[in-house]
Amino acid sequence: MRVNSRGGILAPRMTHGVNLVDLGRRVRAVRVARRLTLEEVVSRTDFTVSWLSKLENGQLSPSLEGLVRLAEVLECGLDALVAGLAAEPQFMVVRSGEGETLPAKNGRSGVGVRSLASRWRDRQMHPTILHLSGQGTRKHPDHHDGERFLLVLDGSVRLAYGEERIVLGPGDSVYLSAVIPHTLQPLDKVTARVLSVSSERALSAARAEPVRRARGS
Secondary structure: OOEOOOOOEOOOEOOOOOOHHHHHHHHHHHHHHOOOOHHHHHOOOOOOHHHHHHHHOOOOOOEHHHHHHHHHHOOOOHHHHHOOOOOOOOOOOOOOOOOEEEOOHHHOOOEEEEEOOOOOOOOOEEEEEEEEOOOOOOOOOEOOOOEEEEEEEEOOEEEEEOOEEEEEOOOOEEEEEOOOOEEEEEOOOOOEEEEEEEEOOOOOHHHHHHHHHHOOO
16 A cells, blocks of 8 residues: 555556656646646645656656546646557666665565666566675575676675675676576675676576586586
């Protein structure tokens, strides 16, 4: 359940499969055509300037209730805002500090995960920012059919990759086969930040064979 800044319950998001970038452009075009400022629009609703600005920049997925109210204020039909927007956008911007916070896999403590592309449907890559602290344990290694790229942004980490132990510092990166179980742990008390980009596409048979041999299968 989601609530707004006034504590009211928001309707479910209705923009799965809707091009948020074009929706935002259309809302802005109608508002400008009506010669209304952001402040003038929000003064007639329960919205905030931040909410409307993010909507117009394709960074927010509004509720159906919100879009209906916005159409009323802009004096246009709802169809004028959403008709023909079922196509996926060609790009998606995530500003600094934004992104959806995800629960750590297997309930592991000491790991914070911020997804950078959770709104992109049917994505083939999974970019996240990992926040690794010295708290808790990580007994369950990551592994899946695909590949993974890791880039250390801050701090230092130890990568346990199969039988290998690799220390990575700021600016260091590694590209690996994610089939082999692996874990990341910070080297000191300072929280480490790591950019992780995973692809879960299955490996080809030719490439999977050396991986199976490495795992002893």
